[in-house]
Amino acid sequence: MSLTTNPRTTENRSRPLSQFRPKRTLRDKYGDRAFNIGATAVLLLSILAVVYPLYFIVIASISDPNAVYEGKVWLLPSGVTTEGYERIFADSRIWNGLGNTVIYTVLGTAVSVSTILCGAYALSRKDMPGRKILMLLFVITMFFDGGLITKYLVVRDLGMLDTVWAVVLPGAVGVWNLIIARSFFEHTIPNELREAAQMDGATDFKFFFQMVLPLSKPLIMLMIMVHVVAQWNSFFDALIFLNDDSKYPLQLVLRNILIQSDVSSTGTTGGDIESYAAAQRIAELTKYAMIVVSSLPLMIALPFMQKHFTKGAMIGAVK
Amino acid sequence: MKRISRAWQLYVLLAPAIVYILVFKYWPMYGVQIAFKNYNPVDGFTDSPWVGLTHFIRFVNSYQFGQVVGNTLWIAVLGLLVAFPIPIILALLVNQLQSERFKKFTQTVLYSPAFISTVVVVGIMFVVLSPRSGLVNNAIQLGGGEPIFFMGSAEWFRPIYVISDVWQNAGFSMIVYLAALAAIDPALHDAAKVDGASKLQRIRHIDLPGIMPVVTILFILAIGNLLNVGFEKALLMQTPLNISTSEIIQTYVYHAGLQQAQFSYSAAIGLFNSLLNLALLLVFNTIARRANQATLW
Numbered sequence: 350m351s352l353t354t355n356p357r358t359t360e361n362r363s364r365p366l367s368q369f370r371p372k373r374t375l376r377d378k379y380g381d382r383a384f385n386i387g388a389t390a391v392l393l394l395s396i397l398a399v400v401y402p403l404y405f406i407v408i409a410s411i412s413d414p415n416a417v418y419e420g421k422v423w424l425l426p427s428g429v430t431t432e433g434y435e436r437i438f439a440d441s442r443i444w445n446g447l448g449n450t451v452i453y454t455v456l457g458t459a460v461s462v463s464t465i466l467c468g469a470y471a472l473s474r475k476d477m478p479g480r481k482i483l484m485l486l487f488v489i490t491m492f493f494d495g496g497l498i499t500k501y502l503v504v505r506d507l508g509m510l511d512t513v514w515a516v517v518l519p520g521a522v523g524v525w526n527l528i529i530a531r532s533f534f535e536h537t538i539p540n541e542l543r544e545a546a547q548m549d550g551a552t553d554f555k556f557f558f559q560m561v562l563p564l565s566k567p568l569i570m571l572m573i574m575v576h577v578v579a580q581w582n583s584f585f586d587a588l589i590f591l592n593d594d595s596k597y598p599l600q601l602v603l604r605n606i607l608i609q610s611d612v613s614s615t616g617t618t619g620g621d622i623e624s625y626a627a628a629q630r631i632a633e634l635t636k637y638a639m640i641v642v643s644s645l646p647l648m649i650a651l652p653f654m655q656k657h658f659t660k661g662a663m664i665g666a667v668k
Numbered sequence: 669m670k671r672i673s674r675a676w677q678l679y680v681l682l683a684p685a686i687v688y689i690l691v692f693k694y695w696p697m698y699g700v701q702i703a704f705k706n707y708n709p710v711d712g713f714t715d716s717p718w719v720g721l722t723h724f725i726r727f728v729n730s731y732q733f734g735q736v737v738g739n740t741l742w743i744a745v746l747g748l749l750v751a752f753p754i755p756i757i758l759a760l761l762v763n764q765l766q767s768e769r770f771k772k773f774t775q776t777v778l779y780s781p782a783f784i785s786t787v788v789v790v791g792i793m794f795v796v797l798s799p800r801s802g803l804v805n806n807a808i809q810l811g812g813g814e815p816i817f818f819m820g821s822a823e824w825f826r827p828i829y830v831i832s833d834v835w836q837n838a839g840f841s842m843i844v845y846l847a848a849l850a851a852i853d854p855a856l857h858d859a860a861k862v863d864g865a866s867k868l869q870r871i872r873h874i875d876l877p878g879i880m881p882v883v884t885i886l887f888i889l890a891i892g893n894l895l896n897v898g899f900e901k902a903l904l905m906q907t908p909l910n911i912s913t914s915e916i917i918q919t920y921v922y923h924a925g926l927q928q929a930q931f932s933y934s935a936a937i938g939l940f941n942s943l944l945n946l947a948l949l950l951v952f953n954t955i956a957r958r959a960n961q962a963t964l965w
Contacts, residue, residue, distance in 0.1 A: 384867045388761040389770075395758065396777050399835065402796055403781075405803050409795075420806030468685030471678040478675055483682065490689055492892055493946055495696025496938030497918070498925040502702075502713070503695050522688045553677035582785030585900050589926055600787045607791035608904055629800070636795050640788055647783040655776055659843060 410434070410637035414630035417637075432631065433638030443639075445595060446602035450581060453598055457517040458576040464522050465572060466565075469530030470557055473538070491524045497589070504590055515590035516598065520583070526575060533568045534561065570657045578647060578654075603643055607636055703936035716932075723936035732920065740916040740941075743829060743902070744894045750830050752890060754838045756883060759845035760871055775846070778839030789836050790904040793828065794819055820909035829905060833898065844886065845879055852878040884956050892949035895941050917941045 409417050413428030421427055437443055471477060472484055495503075500519060509515040538561055546556045562569070584600035591597060597605075610632070698713065703723060705716040727733060758778065765771045781789070796803045797818035805815040818824045856874050865873070899918040906914045915923075917937060925934030 380866045380868070385764070385766070388764055392758075392761055392765070392774050396774060399777055399781060399839070402792060402803070402835075406792060406795070409803075414801075418801040420810060464684045464688060467681040471682035474675075474678055476675070477678045483686070487685075487689060490693040492949060493697065494896075494942055495693065495698075495700050496935060496942060497921055498931050498935040498938055499696035499699035499702065500692070501926060502699055502707075502931065503692065506712075507691075518688075519692050521692075522685055524689075527685065553675070553681070557681065578783055582783075582787070584785070584787050585903075589922075600785055603785075603791065604787045604904065607787065608794055633795060633798070633801055636791065640791055640795070643788055644784050648780065651776070651780055651783060658779075659775075659847075 406637050406640050410634070410641050412634075414634040417633070418630055430634075433634040434642070436631070436635045437638050437642055442594075442597075442602050442606075443599070443642075446597055446599035449596060450599040453513065453516050453587075454577055454580040456513065457521070457580040458573060460517055461521045461523075461526075461576045462569070462572045465527050465530055466562070466569065467557075468522070469527050470534050470561060472527070473531045473534035475540075487524050487527060501589055510590055511593050511596065513596075516583075516586050519586055519590075526572065530568060530572065533565065537568075538564060567657065567660050571660065574654050574657055581647065599643060603639060607639060700935065700939055702932050703939045705932060707932040707935070719932075723933045724940065726933065727937050727940065732915070735912065736915055736917055736920045739913055740895055740918075742826060742913075743898065743916060746826055746830050747833060747898065748890060748894065751833050751838065752887065754834055755841035756845055756879070758838060759842045759849060759879075760875055762842065763846060763849045763875065764867055764871070775839070775843070779843060780839070781836045782840035784836065786836075786901050786904060789832060790901060793832055793905070797828070817909075819905070820907050822910045822913040825905065825910045825913040829898070829902065833901070841886075844882065848879040848882040849875060888949065888952050888956055891952045892945060894948055895945045 405422070408424075408426040409422055410433050411429050411431065412422045412426040413430055416422050416427040472480060472487075474480070504510060504515055504519055509518070542560065543556055546560060551559070582600060584598065584604055587596075587598050587601045588604075591601075702713060702716065704718060704720060706719050707713075707716045711717075762771055762774055765774070784792075795801075797805070799805055799815045799817040799820075802818075804818070809815060816824070818828055852874065856878075857870055860870050860874060895917060899916065902914055902916050903919050903922065906919060918941065921934045921938045921941070924930050924937070
């Protein structure tokens, strides 16, 4: 194959094998080269489109707000300042939100992952009576949903409004993740292994905790990461179920500062316009810094998570 | 009975998940009856008086009905037409790259926005598209144009919504297709190469048919969620100025239901949304089955 993909080696021509190459190869090679150039160009443009906005936000977050305002910041920061970051780290709402998010993320991930792993294993066992009906019970919920209002009323009737549980429990078990975990168990845990273990007197519990779980590390990693990312980024359950702003997760705090403030400030031009404009620019600077700070933890973790997510997609694609 | 008692440990393992869906999925489904009742907190789900289809009729006759349903369908269809094919195209292109390192790099970069929260993505849109100091408007002014107040204009809501969706999710959706492409037997490609097939021909005749089952399943799932996806983002992107195009069924349910406490009325609208979704799913699954493609069941 290297004969056709490496046009620069001239010695190929003298080799007898080259006579067996199909006649159209030469023409198609130019077609293929054009295709390669085109594909690479498209992908480079896509990379630029993804990266540039993020890069701009990073440089804008450390630039003089006036320079950003006047459109002088394009490739490098100008008039470097850390005021945006100082303001964020002085803001108690951010710290409080961050603390809450950490609690919700740890708790939510623990609840979700343990429920999903245990449940998915039970459903993966072909010898479990009633397995099909139980599975159907789960699948139905993927396609029909009681809706926002009734969910809210249930959470209220359970007395969970304004508690940690309202953020952790209502979205705990994603059926899609359950299906992925189930098919992972079906494909990686051989039935013979279980039979052998049972011969040796292992109960289902013992088999699950001592053999299945240690064999399922990639799945466990994937599930942990999916839920950490989801919980870290979620805001909607907190928005509808929490009134007490001391319980707000980081995302909700961010929403109130990043998005809500912008909407309300557009209408209120009055008083001292000069100082108002200056305050506005500082506020914008803080927003850039806030975007950086809030996305940084997951972005740093990304290279470590990448392997597992790609593997996860493979597991998912099997289904 | 004996089989069941022998498997009791499996039931114990499954119990938390079952309790979860009974409480948080089936109890709300049972509660959907309030869409046909005048719900009041004292009587609860069961004892509130029946009113039949009153709430549905009120919704259909309300002046927002056409607008809200129209906006929902617009966003859903636009999203599907634009956002669904792009990850497939990206995956086909990435799959053809020869350098493993560039391949990996492209993948990582393209899917990294998926880890940024919706709140922050919308926050990014607000600062980057800001009429006073935003990057995009600075560029427009540099080119001699007039600044545009993107987030506060009804016409711009749909394009911004769809573009940001592609920006955030296309790379992540691409991974599933790449996994499917990796599963295609390389012998097919080798055989085609020997026969003199060009890259484009191989994409058309080997790669595309090879990932078609995955494409179909994801398409059906996308249809099934057509009216649900992106509700959080629409809510975040809403400003009083773009409400005429940004109010979709789900945000309307949120406003009418939770902010104005019209529980029964908005539950009826929510149910309308769910049923519409279910109908779409069934229709498309049937079509896929007729066309002999992979189906969900």
